[in-house]
Amino acid sequence: MQFDARAAKLLEPGRHLTIDGYPGLRLEATESSRTWTYRYKSPVNGAMRQKKIGRWPAVSFAAAIVEWEALRQKREAGIDVAAEARRERQSAVAAKAAEKEKNKGALTVQRVCDLYHAGHIVRNRGEKGQVEIARMFRTMLGDLAGKEAAEVSRADAFALIESYAHIPVQAQILRRELGAAWEYCHDAGKLAESVPNWWRLILRGKLKSKGKAINGVKRGALKRVLSPQEAGQLIPWLPNFSRDINDILTLYLWTCARGVEITAMEASEITEEDDGLWWSVPKAKTKNAKREDATDFRVPLIGRAETIVRRRLNAYPTGYLFPSYGKTGHWEQKSVQTRVYYQQPYSNTAPERKRIRLTVTHWAPHDLRRTARTFLASMGCPRDVAEVIIGHMLPGVEGVYNRHSYDKERRVWLGRLSEYLEQLAVKHG
Structure with missing residues (x-):
């Protein structure tokens, strides 16, 4: 018979079609497929053999004829095509195994x-x-x-x-x-x-x-620093956040510490000393934990920072001062970032919920630390003092030989920063 696509579709499992003029070419049916095969007598030993050509309709009737003709010519040349295909598969497996063995000890x-x-x-x-x-x-x-x-x-x-x-x-x-x-x-x-x-x-x-994309629009590659006017507007706005977020963001500005250090602050790290309240961040909790010559990060608590920490010590005399139900047991920096983004005027998070939107926009919590460091520079704070205040280690020879603790200078300049921030809040708030 001639090939009929409709008959091929209706072919029952276990049955096959043969095509007039193409001896040995068959379309065999199973429950899930129709497959072209070439059935022939082996030129080597006369046994019946079969070589798969491909599945129909992915392999069309015309394509099957082309492959059938190539296989038939090989058979007439004395080649058992099924045996040849089997040998090629075995060679490929052996080659792959050899390559795997070769690379077994290789440095990948x-x-x-x-x-x-x-x-x-x-x-x-x-x-x-x-x-x-x-x-x-x-x-x-x-x-x-x-x-x-x-x-x-x-x-x-x-x-x-x-x-x-x-x-x-x-x-x-x-x-x-x-x-x-x-x-x-x-x-x-x-x-x-x-x-x-x-x-x-x-x-x-x-x-x-x-740069960071906000609602699909690129901000550009920049390091955000709030202007004095923006900082003055933001400080009085912070109480619109929850008490925890307000306190954490305020500490960014008043201490210049990193968010991960602030959120993991513990009561045991706070000490009353002769010149006032101090926060000593253990070296292991700082960015310099792997540096052999690093020390604990000392932060004098002045102004609003002191007020916040004393209030929280009364509420949490042991353990973390910013406790949370998460796996760490305390607030995490990324959670603070999420709360800040939620209040931005361009935030589409839960749009059905009404909320007060930030008036100073396009900033993240870490930008407050960068802003405070910039204010120190604008006030004339010496570079080495400012770098120590934000927890950076002094570079090169200076870092090796200068072991001064700068405790006095930290208190002086963070005191001046506190006064400056209060002035901005009054002037622009």
Whole structure:
């Protein structure tokens, strides 16, 4: 019979169609498919053989004829096509196994990253950083993870980083950490010196962020600092937040501390000393935790900061001063950020809920720390004092030889900052 698509669709499972003029070509039916096959006698031993051509209708009748003709010519040339196909499959499996065995001891890209993570990241980064770098290596390397590190070409490196160019900040981090991983394995003797570190060479200066997007509009790559007028307007507005958020944001301005340090403040870290109230953040809770020469972060509590901490000490004489029901037991920085965004006039979070909107916009909690540091500079605070106040370690030789605690200077300049912030609130509030 001639091929009939309707008859093919109605073909019952276990039955087959043959086509006039094409000996051996059959369309066989199962419960779920229709498959073209070539049935023939082996030219080697005369046994009946069958070679699959493909599923219909993905493989059309015309395409099946072309393949049938090629197989028939091979058979007439004395080749058992089914046996040949079986040998090719076996060869492919053997080749894959051999390649796997060959690479079993090879230093792959993933292995380079694992060595770097265990030997450097775990020793020098905080827990959050360790988890993030491990996640990045686990999810962003793609097929390159299994490739031998010594065989990675410049094109390979470019292709991987370029594939993340739409998220340039993350692409920069991946490029930086892979470059550091190659460098680490070079230093450790795990990679031959002749193996190039392409990560250091590709796309230098070409991965630039367009800034944070708000409602689909890019703000641009900028570091937000509130003007004196904006700070003066914001300070009287802060009580519109909950008491916890108001207190935390106020401490950003009055202490210049980091959000993660403020939200994890504990009663045991507060001490009454001869010159007033102090907050001593343990080194382990600071950004400098891995630095051998780092010390606890000392913060004199003055003005509104002192008022807030004394009030909270009365309410929470032990444990965290900003307790929460979360897994950490205290407020987290990201939760504070969420509350601030919720009050922004452009926030679409729960639009059906009525709320008072911020009048000073486009800022995040960390911008308040940056703003306070900028105010210190504008007031004439010496750079080394201001850097110590915000918890930065002094660089270079100065950091090695200058062991002055700056406690007196901290209290003097944070006292002046407190007075300045109060003046702004009166003037612009």
